[in-house]
Amino acid sequence: MTNTRAPKAKLAHSIAATASHARTTQKKPARKPVSGKTVGALQPGHKAPKKRATDPTDPQRVRTILTRLAEHYPNAVCALHHTNAWELMIATVLSAQCTDVRVNLVTPALFRRFPSPQKMAKAPQEEVEELVRATGFFRNKAKNIIGAAQRLIAEFHGEVPQTMEQLLTIPGVARKTANVVLGSWYKIAVGVVVDTHVMRISQRLELTKATTPEKIEQELMRILPQESWIDFSHRIIHFGRVTCIARKPRCADCFLEDVCNSNDKTWNTD
Numbered sequence: 001m002t003n004t005r006a007p008k009a010k011l012a013h014s015i016a017a018t019a020s021h022a023r024t025t026q027k028k029p030a031r032k033p034v035s036g037k038t039v040g041a042l043q044p045g046h047k048a049p050k051k052r053a054t055d056p057t058d059p060q061r062v063r064t065i066l067t068r069l070a071e072h073y074p075n076a077v078c079a080l081h082h083t084n085a086w087e088l089m090i091a092t093v094l095s096a097q098c099t100d101v102r103v104n105l106v107t108p109a110l111f112r113r114f115p116s117p118q119k120m121a122k123a124p125q126e127e128v129e130e131l132v133r134a135t136g137f138f139r140n141k142a143k144n145i146i147g148a149a150q151r152l153i154a155e156f157h158g159e160v161p162q163t164m165e166q167l168l169t170i171p172g173v174a175r176k177t178a179n180v181v182l183g184s185w186y187k188i189a190v191g192v193v194v195d196t197h198v199m200r201i202s203q204r205l206e207l208t209k210a211t212t213p214e215k216i217e218q219e220l221m222r223i224l225p226q227e228s229w230i231d232f233s234h235r236i237i238h239f240g241r242v243t244c245i246a247r248k249p250r251c252a253d254c255f256l257e258d259v260c261n262s263n264d265k266t267w268n269t270d
């Protein structure tokens with residue numbers, strides 16, 4: 001793999017410095033090309049430096065990103081398998097530090113054995129632990145999902161509530177899970193789901209300089225139109241899985257390449 005985190009700033013500086021130097025010291029011989037290449041020439045596979053947008057969160061640029069995501073992934077949805085709000089909430093709790101694929105392998109047996117909050121509220125902890133073991137942190141997750149079921153029975157008539165404030169009182173449920181349930185199931189946009197893909201790609205696209213999910217969510221809520229909050233996360237998560245991959249982003253195939261100034265750009269993913 002060739003990471004072309006091209007030192008564009010250095011390159012530009014080098015070209016400018018060379019030109020300036022040549023102007024002020026005319027008598028000195030011109031710098032010789034290295035290995036037959038013109039000084040400052042781009043290496044094969046490198047792309048010419050682009051003019052940097054003055055403000056990466058400029059509404060026009062944000063609109064371009066949203067439009068292209070919508071064009072490429074018009075039907076992106078939550079990848080966690082579920083048939084109701086309860087299953088989605090539990091699947092999302094299990095997805096912490098775990099892939100959606102792995103969660104989807106575990107939840108069919110879990111929901112067959114404990115299909116409702118009423119059943120889960122009375123589940124033996126050891127049995128739930130065994131069923132969710134493959135998702136990691138299984139003791140804590142088992143404790144949380146039993147506790148979540150008990151809380152739904154005690155406070156919400158066995159139903160998954162529809163407000164952020166109520167959801168945040170449920171064991172194991174933080175803003176990400178609450179946003180997933182509210183957005184994907186109830187279609188209520190009160191925040192932006194910030195998972196590892198949304199976090200990484202929002203930073204790569206310079207939509208945020210923040211480094212914590214909470215702050216990134218606040219910044220995304222500030223620059224994205226509210227009607228895009230739900231789909232933005234679905235689409236960015238899909239984009240992060242197929243194109244803007246963490247270690248080897250497929251920049252040559254990327255439909256956002258011309259608006260991306262990331263230092264992580266990679267052209268060769270062999």
Ligand code: SF4
Pocket residue numbers: 204205243244245249250251254255256257260261262264265266
């Ligand atoms: S150009 Fe590369 S780093 Fe930038 S968004 Fe596309 S895949 Fe990600």
